[in-house]
Amino acid sequence: MASNQQHIKLICDLSLIHSNAKWRYPGSWENYPKYGDPALYLDIARMLERGKFDGAFFADVAGTPMVNGSMKDTVELGVAWPRHDPIPMVSAMSVVTERLGFVTTMSMTYNHPFHAARMMASLDHVTRGRVAFNAVVSGFPQEGQNYGYDTIPDHEWRYDRAAEFQQVLTKLFASIEPDAMLWDQETGIVADASKVHRIDHEGEHFKVMGPLPVAPSPQGRPMQVMAGQSDSGMRLAATYADLQFAGANGHAGKGKHRARLDEMCRSVGRDPDDVGIVWAGSFDVVSGPAEEDEIRRKLREQYSDRLLHVFLSQWWGLDGYEIDPDAYVHDVIAEVRGAGIAPNWGYLDMAMTATTPTTSIRDYAREWLVYGAEYIGTPEQIADYMEEAFHASGANGGFMIAPRSGVPAGIERFVDEVIPVLQRRGLFRTEYSGATLRENFKGR
C-alpha cells in the first residue's frame, strides 16, 4: 500500500447540490425533504464515510447575487441561492460519522478573526477533530452589501486584512497551551493559568486581547484550506494553508499551477510538501458512451441559456454588468478587467486559459457546466484520469468531486464503482489511518 503522501485525497463538494438546477436532475432529492432539512446530508455523510472519503466540503457566500442589476433571475432560477450557513449542517453530519472530515467556509473579509477562531475551535471539539476552515477573502459584491460596504472592498485590501486575520488566528490558537486543562476533581482547578496567555494584538485591522476561551481542541489548530488563485491568494495559501483548492485545465495546467505554488512556498520559506492541492471538478460515472450521451442530454435540458448566463455572471462577480452571450470570452474579460468591475481575478485567468479568442460566452458557459465534467467516464477511465493528473501535479493532494447528475445517486455510484478501482491500484485508502482530519489527511 502506498504511503499516506502518495494516496489520492478525495473531498466531495456539497455546496450547491440544492441549487443551479441540480436539485431537479431526474431522480435527485427524490424522497427527501427539500434544502434545509438534514436528512439527505446525513445519508450522504454516511455514504462518503463508507467510501473512506477524506471530507465533505461546504463553500459559503453570504449574499444574493445581482445579475443585470436585479436579483430576480438569481432567486427565480435558484442559482447559488438560497444559501444557509453551513456550520450547523456540519455539526449534524459529524454526529452520524466517525472519521469523515468536513471543510467549511468562513469569510476573512466579513468575519472577525476572534469569532472565526472560537467557532472553528469549538467545531473541532464537536466533530472530534474533523474540521478544516476554508478561509476565503470573498469575491461577490452583494456579500459586501450585507456587511456594511457599498460594494466589495478592494482586492488587495481584502488580502491585506486576511494576512493580519491569519496572524491573529495563529496567536489565538497558540494562546492556550495543549496541556493547560486540568479538570482536577480534588482541587477544583480547571486550568493551569500559567498556560493560558493574552495575545494583546494591535494591528491595522484588528485589536484583540485574547486568550481564546476554548479548551485546546483535538487538532490543536484545525486544518486550514485556501482557494485564492491570484498572486496574493497564492502567497497567503503558501504561508498559512495546509491545503489549497484550485481549478486548472488539463494535466499540464495542473502541473503549472503546482509549480507556481511550489515557487510561492519557497519564497515565503515554507516546504512545498506541506501544502497539498485538491483539484476541483465535477464527475460522472457512466457505463459507456450511450449513457454518457444520455447524461449530456439531460444536463442540456437542465441548463437553459438564461441559467448559464446567470451562473457565469455570478461566478465572475459581474454584478450589474450585462454580458452578451454571443460576445467572445476574451473580449468580455478584457473589458471587465479594464473597467475594474470583476473581483474574481483568478476565475478570469482560468477562463482565459480554457478558451480561444473566438470562444463565445454561451459556448464557454455551456462547455463548462454541461460538458465540462473532468472525470466523465467509466470507473476505470476515471481512475486513469485521476492517477495521471495526480502524478502530473506532484502527487500531493487529490480531487474535489462535485456531484452533477443526481444526488445522492451520483455519489453512491462513485463510492461503489470508482473507489474500489482506486483501492485496487493502491491509490486510495482502504481504511482510515487516524482519528482526526489532520491525521487522515496529512498523516500527522
Ligand SMILES: Cc1cc2nc3c(=O)[nH]c(=O)nc-3n(C[C@H](O)[C@H](O)[C@H](O)COP(=O)(O)O)c2cc1C
Ligand atoms: C474549489 C474552490 C472553492 C471556493 N470556495 C469559495 C467559497 O466558499 N467562498 C468564496 O467566497 N470563495 C470561494 N472560492 C473563491 C476563492 O476563495 C477566490 O475568491 C477566487 O478563487 C478568486 O481568487 P483571487 O481573488 O485570489 O483571484 C473558491 C474557489 C475554488 C477554486
